[in-house]
Amino acid sequence: MIQYLTKYNGVLKELEEAEVSCWINITPPFSQEELKEVSVKYDVPLDFLTDSLDVDERSRYEREDDTRLIVLNTPVLNNKLREDESVYVTVPIGIILTLEHIITISAFENPVLDLFLANRIKNFDPKDEQKFVLQIFEQNVYRFLSCLKSLNLKRNIIEKELSDSLESSRLRQLLSIEKSLVYFVNTLSANDLLKLKMKRTDFLHIRPDEEKLDLFEDIIIDNSQALEMSNVYTNILRSTMDAYSSIISNNLNVVIQRLTLVTIILMVPTLIASFFGMNVDVPFDNQNGTNLPFYVLIGISILISILLAWFFRRKKLI
DSSP states (O other), X not given: OEEEEEEETTEEEEESSOOTTOEEEEOSSOOHXXXXXXXXXXXXXXXXXXXXXXXXXXXXXXXXXXXXXXXXEEEEEOTTOOTTSOSEEEEEEEEEEOSSOEEEEOSSOOHHHHHHHTTOSTTOOTTSHHHHHHHXXXXXXXXXXXXXXXXXXXXXXXXXXXXXXXXXXXXXXXXXXXXXXXXXXXXXXXXXXXXXXXXXXXXXXXXXXXXXXXXHHHHHHHHHHHHHHHHHHHHHHHHHHHHHHHHHHHHHHHHHHHHHHHHHHHHHHHHXXXXXXXXXXXXXXXXXXXXXXXXXXXXXXHHHHHHHHHHHXXXXXX
């Protein structure tokens, strides 16, 4: 789907055809033929469009003649979520700056661009392409921060549940959070490097504009903060998983130890019964008509078992 958007008197309107300085937004579903038409019509290299659809594309920028490409990665919910899969994955947004238009393209429905489509960003205007790009950067960082808070809240809830019951399913949920954080750390690092390079090379031509330059610096600082939060949450989560893995292993050792001690206690009556069951004369068996020897052996077996249990209990082994 290709949308042509512009702002009139603060209201975002969709156009039938592209105008000068309008925003062209390309979202699924679309075909390869439509991308080729966009490439020819607006003089955009086709690989600028196709590269932005590659989920493995790194954050970067590129220039070809008067057309500039910025690839920025952003978090989206993993729709194919399984218990052991990451909660979020990161996907690229392609931002293409031409002489007359600004084009955004993504292979997924994108929460960051949806904010602009819903006209929920203050002072947003596609005609000011420099500020528009900076606002996309800003909302992308806010999206990361929001996702990080959500992941941390989910981690805290799972930890409380783990304190009551150490189930493997809970550990798998923690693993899915850890995978999401790994995506975040790698993506935020790449985004941070991208923004620093763009600032150094003045890719957006904002150096003379102090207000936009200050905004860009604030975005870089916020991105660094999100990266630091991701690293901290990752380290906490790994420590938590290591701790609970050790607890599970220790609990297993305790269970095995108790089963071993129970086996030792039960082994005494079994051993005595087996010994006197091999055609061995039972003591005091010369008293006809009485089962006293049998009861004596049973009593001795039970007494020894009780003494063993008392000894193990005293040593706090069971």
